[in-house]
Amino acid sequence: MRGSDMSLRLCLPLLICAAALLPGCTSLGVKPWERDVLARPDMQLDSDPLDAAIDDHLYFSKEASSGGRSFAGGGCGCN
Amino acid sequence: MTENRYSLDGSIRIEERSEGLLAVCFDAMASPCELLLPVRHRSEAIELGTAVANEAWRVERKFSRYRKDSVVSVIHRSRGSRIVVDEETASLIDFAQHCFAISDGMFDITSGVLRAAWHFDRSDRLPPQADIDRLLPLVGFQKLQWHRPVLVLPPGMELDFGGCGKEYAVDRAYEQLAALHSEPFLVNFGGDLRANRAPPSGTWKIGIERPDTICEASMLLELEQGALATSGDSHRYVMRNGIRYGHILNPRTGWPVMGAARSITVAASSCVEAGLLSTMGLLKGGEAEHFLGEAGVQHWINR
Amino acid sequence: MQLKRGLPPGAALRQQLMAASCALLSSAGARAQAPDSAPFLNGLLDNLSVDSAVAYYHEDGRIQAVEPIVNVAKTFANGDALDVNFTFDSLSGSSPNGALPSHSAQTFSSPSGKPGHGYTTAPGQLPVDPNYEDNRVALSASWTMPVTRVTDVTVGAKVSGEDDFVSFTLSASLAHDFNEKNTTVSGGVYNEFDSLKPIGGTPDPGSDYALADKTGNRTKDGVGILLGVTQVMTRTWLSEFNVSVDRFHGYLNDPYKFTSILDASGATTGYQYESRPDQRLRKSGYWENRVAWDALSTALSLRYMSDDWAVHSVTAQLRVRWNLPGEQSYIEPSVRWYRQTAADFYMPWIVESTQPDSPYESSDSRLDAFHAFTYGIKYAHRIGPLGPLASSEFNVRVEYYQQKYQNPNTNLPDLQGLDLYPELKAVLVQFGWRY
Numbered sequence: 001m002r003g004s005d006m007s008l009r010l011c012l013p014l015l016i017c018a019a020a021l022l023p024g025c026t027s028l029g030v031k032p033w034e035r036d037v038l039a040r041p042d043m044q045l046d047s048d049p050l051d052a053a054i055d056d057h058l059y060f061s062k063e064a065s066s067g068g069r070s071f072a073g074g075g076c077g078c079n
Numbered sequence: 080m081t082e083n084r085y086s087l088d089g090s091i092r093i094e095e096r097s098e099g100l101l102a103v104c105f106d107a108m109a110s111p112c113e114l115l116l117p118v119r120h121r122s123e124a125i126e127l128g129t130a131v132a133n134e135a136w137r138v139e140r141k142f143s144r145y146r147k148d149s150v151v152s153v154i155h156r157s158r159g160s161r162i163v164v165d166e167e168t169a170s171l172i173d174f175a176q177h178c179f180a181i182s183d184g185m186f187d188i189t190s191g192v193l194r195a196a197w198h199f200d201r202s203d204r205l206p207p208q209a210d211i212d213r214l215l216p217l218v219g220f221q222k223l224q225w226h227r228p229v230l231v232l233p234p235g236m237e238l239d240f241g242g243c244g245k246e247y248a249v250d251r252a253y254e255q256l257a258a259l260h261s262e263p264f265l266v267n268f269g270g271d272l273r274a275n276r277a278p279p280s281g282t283w284k285i286g287i288e289r290p291d292t293i294c295e296a297s298m299l300l301e302l303e304q305g306a307l308a309t310s311g312d313s314h315r316y317v318m319r320n321g322i323r324y325g326h327i328l329n330p331r332t333g334w335p336v337m338g339a340a341r342s343i344t345v346a347a348s349s350c351v352e353a354g355l356l357s358t359m360g361l362l363k364g365g366e367a368e369h370f371l372g373e374a375g376v377q378h379w380i381n382r
Numbered sequence: 383m384q385l386k387r388g389l390p391p392g393a394a395l396r397q398q399l400m401a402a403s404c405a406l407l408s409s410a411g412a413r414a415q416a417p418d419s420a421p422f423l424n425g426l427l428d429n430l431s432v433d434s435a436v437a438y439y440h441e442d443g444r445i446q447a448v449e450p451i452v453n454v455a456k457t458f459a460n461g462d463a464l465d466v467n468f469t470f471d472s473l474s475g476s477s478p479n480g481a482l483p484s485h486s487a488q489t490f491s492s493p494s495g496k497p498g499h500g501y502t503t504a505p506g507q508l509p510v511d512p513n514y515e516d517n518r519v520a521l522s523a524s525w526t527m528p529v530t531r532v533t534d535v536t537v538g539a540k541v542s543g544e545d546d547f548v549s550f551t552l553s554a555s556l557a558h559d560f561n562e563k564n565t566t567v568s569g570g571v572y573n574e575f576d577s578l579k580p581i582g583g584t585p586d587p588g589s590d591y592a593l594a595d596k597t598g599n600r601t602k603d604g605v606g607i608l609l610g611v612t613q614v615m616t617r618t619w620l621s622e623f624n625v626s627v628d629r630f631h632g633y634l635n636d637p638y639k640f641t642s643i644l645d646a647s648g649a650t651t652g653y654q655y656e657s658r659p660d661q662r663l664r665k666s667g668y669w670e671n672r673v674a675w676d677a678l679s680t681a682l683s684l685r686y687m688s689d690d691w692a693v694h695s696v697t698a699q700l701r702v703r704w705n706l707p708g709e710q711s712y713i714e715p716s717v718r719w720y721r722q723t724a725a726d727f728y729m730p731w732i733v734e735s736t737q738p739d740s741p742y743e744s745s746d747s748r749l750d751a752f753h754a755f756t757y758g759i760k761y762a763h764r765i766g767p768l769g770p771l772a773s774s775e776f777n778v779r780v781e782y783y784q785q786k787y788q789n790p791n792t793n794l795p796d797l798q799g800l801d802l803y804p805e806l807k808a809v810l811v812q813f814g815w816r817y
Contacts, residue, residue: 029564029614031195031210037618042679042703042712043672045612045622050435050451050814051760051779053469057449058439058810062785064722064748065695068668068685072606072628073574075540076518077547078473079636079748160709170406177402181395250407352403356396373392 091128093121098280103128107135108143108245110269114252117279120262127260131252135268138248141167142240144191151238159234169228171240171247178243178355179220185362186355190330191239192217197335199326203319211333218330246271246308246354253350265302273306273350287344287379298379302346308353310361311342311381327361338365346377430456435777435814442807444510445475461528469520469542476510480639480745482731483508483800484650493638494582495594508804511638518544524553532559536570549576555608564614574604574630580637587657588743591640602632618675624668634658641745642731648794651734656744658727664689677705692726693749699756711763716781718756725749730789730802747787747803754785758810774817781810 030038041047052069060066061078094102096115103114103124114131116124143149150168164172178186192214196206217235224231232238240247245268253266253273265274265283274283282301287309300307310327317324317335324335343360347353356376360367371378432454439447449471457463479490485505492499492513503509524538533556540551555570578584583596606628613621640653666687673680681701688694701716727742728749762777787803 028616029561030617031562035617037674038614038620040674040679042705043620043674045620045670045672047681050433050453050816051812053451053467054435054437054449054810054812055781057471058783058808059720062748062783062806062808063695063720063754064689064691064693064725065664065666065685065687065697065720067606067608067626067628067664068624068666068687068697069622069670069683071551071553071570071572071608072626072664072666073551073572073604075520075522075542075549075551075574077516077544077549077576077578157709160707174402174406177398177405181398181402247406254407348400349403349407351406352399355399355403359395370392374396375393376396 091125091132093124093128098278098284100278103131105132105135107132108139108248108268110245112268113266114256115265115267115274115278115283117263119279120260123260127256127264130255130259131266134252134255135248138244138251142171142244144237144239144241151240154230154232155237157232159231162230162232163228164230166228171243172225172230172238173227174243174351175240176220176225182359182362184220184331185329186242186359187218187220187330188238188240188242189220189223189236190218190328191237191241192235193328193330193333196333197317197326197328199316199324201316201318203317205317205319205324215333218333242358243351243354245269246306246350249273249306249350271306271308271350271354274302274304277303287342298344298381300344300379305346305348306350306353307344307346308350308357309342309344310354310357311340325361327358329362336362336364340367340380340382342381343367343371344379345371430454431817433814433816435812437810437812439808439810441475443476444806445473445477445514447471447473463526465524465526467520467522469518469522471518473514473516473518475514476512477514477638478508478510478747480636480641480656481509481653482642482644482650482745482797483802484642485796485800486650488650491594492582493580495596506800508801516544516546518542522551532563533557546580547576547578549574551575566612568608568610568612570608572604572606572608574606576602576604576632578602578633578637584633584637585635585640585655587635587655588741589655591653591655596637600633600637602630602634604628604630618673620672622668622670626666626668628664630662630664632660634660634662635744636746639744639746641729641743643734644731644794644796645734648792648796654732656746657742658744659691659742662689662691677707679703679705691749693722693724695720695722709764711761714760714762716756716758716760718758719753720755721753722751724751733794747785747806750787750789750803752785752787754783756781756783758782774815777812777814777816779810779812779814781812783808783810 037043056066057076060074066072066074091103091105094104096102099118101116101118101121101124105112112135114128116127140146141150144151146152150164154162175188196210196214198204222233223236249266249268249271250273256264256266257275263274263276263278265272272285282303285300285302285307287298287300316326325339327336327339328334329336339361343357345353345357345360347356356371356374360371360378360380363370367380432452434452436448436450439449449469451467451469453465453467455463455465481488483506487505488503488509490501490509492501492511499513501512520540520542522538522540524536526534526536528534536555538553542549551572551574553570553572555568557566557568559566577599578601579599584598584600585596589595606626608624608626610622610624615621635656635658640655642650643652643654645651664687666685668683668685670681670683683699685697697718697720699716699718701714703712703714705712725744727740727744729743730745732743758779758781760777760779762775764775768774785806787805789803
């Protein structure tokens with residue numbers, strides 16, 4: 001089907017890129033005493049969980065996509 | 080993941096000790112803590128012990144760098160902006176400033192950041208000088224702006240009350256108890272202690288542990304009243320090529336003070352005073368005996 | 383206390399130290415706080431955070447909703463963490479039923495089929511069920527345990543119940559740090575069980591609306607896997623990349639939606655319930671970056687999704703947080719752009735004489751091709767001591783969401799002059815408090 005061809009064409013190269021980058025990850029990063037900026041509340045990936053939950057619920061009920069950042073399951077009957 | 084070393088489950092227990100004493104025990108500030116009372120005061124033991132424990136936990140919660148809600152963490156998050164601290168914190172910063180001045184900059188509560196470079200795990204790994212050089216600009220009490228009660232702490236710098244926090248907690252708990260209870264008692268937080276009067280047996284028997292064998296007490300001191308504080312580096316050091324690098328760091332160089340004693344115990348009228356003198360004794364390295372002798376306090380140095 | 387004149391340095395130091403100690407202890411003693419009389423209460427509040435919000439959602443002429451949420455998280459002394467979430471949402475208003483506008487009035491029965499509960503749509507208007515109402519309660523909890531200093535395991539459960547739908551989800555995931563905690567790899571799985579009890583019964587897919595032959599309940603279930611890498615790139619840049627695959631199976635239709643059946647000139651002659659495949663496989667890739675510049679920080683994320691219904695979508699979202707001077711408040715504008723293609727069985731209407739290409743069809747606008755924009759702004763302000771709480775934050779957020787369709791024009795005569803794809807416009811206003 002059209003959909004799965006597209007997905008394979010795009011997802012596979014993306015996965016290969018990600019896997020190729022992984023060894024490079026060992027040279028990236030900071031020393032423990034350089035984590036001051038990263039410790040800021042606004043630099044946490046889960047800085048605003050309720051905003052994310054409310055938005056996720058809104059988009060789950062109005063669009064055909066969900067998830068990505070977290071599990072895609074809806075858990076509600078709105079789609 | 081949180082690095083939580085303390086058991087703050089709030090449990091207090093009573094134990095019998097020799098010489099007709101009761102101990103009300105709990106954990107605080109990474110140490111076993113206790114309130115010693117003559118056994119005839121058993122009925123008040125829980126109430127007094129709870130007061131002491133609550134004060135210890137209050138000070139710990141307020142000044143611990145491991146707790147997100149502590150005053151210290153709030154100060155660290157201020158990132159260079161003006162912050163107004165409360166009276167108690169202001170008094171501690173004033174005290175730290177006096178100690179910084181009278182120790183010629185050797186006692187410095189901003190030196191805590193240096194621990195990121197040093198891992199005192201008894202291995203032989205010394206940090207690269209580059210790591211220390213990167214941290215030294217963040218050390219120096221003179222770099223912060225302090226006009227009570229306004230503090231400006233430059234970004235990246237930290238305040239560490241660990242050097243006097245436990246002794247301060249002892250004095251605070253002591254004062255609260257002394258207001259409630261005129262009978263003999265002794266407050267002991269992990270070796271930093273203070274007693275108001277002599278117990279029925281005549282003296283409090285204090286065992287000061289010998290640095291290189293953790294369990295066996297080497298010195299037995301007899302205390303009537305007053306405070307004792309012990310500073311030492313027996314457990315945390317790096318050993319390389321036969322040279323021992325203890326965990327007492329010179330804030331000006333970022334390196335351990337060489338020739339520091341293994342432990343120093345000082346007697347004084349308050350625990351913060353005793354604690355500061357024992358810490359300064361360590362900072363004086365090989366000069367500890369001379370320094371403490373001149374200071375005119377009772378002291379015991381173990382090398 | 384012995385006072386000596388002409389003191390050697392050590393003795394002078396001791397004098398000064400005694401004076402300093404006295405100053406510390408007397409001043410601190412005079413003004414320090416009263417001893418804690420409630421150690422247990424303080425123990426409970428340690429490492430506890432509460433995050434709460436109420437969101438009001440309003441669509442232009444359609445649905446409105448109120449959604450209060452409370453989240454409580456606590457970290458224990460041994461590093462375990464518990465996270466509990468309670469969500470309530472109440473929807474009401476007008477919900478599109480999938481039928482097409484027409485030049486004639488259209489009459490529909492209510493989903494429950496009860497007489498007197500039907501509704502009529504005026505000519506030219508989008509058919510909506512004006513009595514749509516739903517209340518939902520959801521409770522979820524997750525428990526995180528550190529297995530080693532660098533590995534965490536999390537297990538979670540969620541249950542959600544509405545008038546016509548119940549869902550139960552279980553999840554488990556593992557996260558492992560290495561490279562001095564600069565890299566974290568994580569993997570998780572979830573399993574969802576849903577039970578549908580539509581009001582008035584469940585229609586068979588593709589069945590005739592007028593026959594009203596709706597019976598029983600249906601179920602669907604889903605399983606998904608999520609793998610991710612989080613990498614500290616520099617002192618001010620953090621990056622996260624996830625891939626996920628989900629598969630849902632069972633009754634995937636919306637039991638209340640049906641499609642207009644038109645004659646050759648485009649006039650509505652009837653309706654049939656939608657009919658979607660009983661399986662859906664979705665894959666997505668997600669990339670998020672957080673970068674800080676002094677008082678500013680940005681969150682930029684990209685998501686690509688594709689599934690075996692031929693829907694693929696791209697989502698791009700940017701939030702910029704500006705921490706205002708004084709460190710007590712911030713403003714955060716945000717923008718989101720979303721584009722999706724239509725499902726290959728999406729059909730806004732069925733022309734009765736034509737042969738269907740596929741056994742599946744749906745006119746649900748959420749399976750149509752469209753793009754959507756969201757513009758938002760948030761303001762938060764931190765306030766000082768409130769009872770036993772050292773500090774807490776109030777926040778308010780407003781978002782405007784708009785969907786735009788780009789369907790081709792039709793030359794069916796009876797559909798001319800009708801707005802077949804009305805845009806969706808909605809506003810969200812949210813108030814929150816967190817500790």
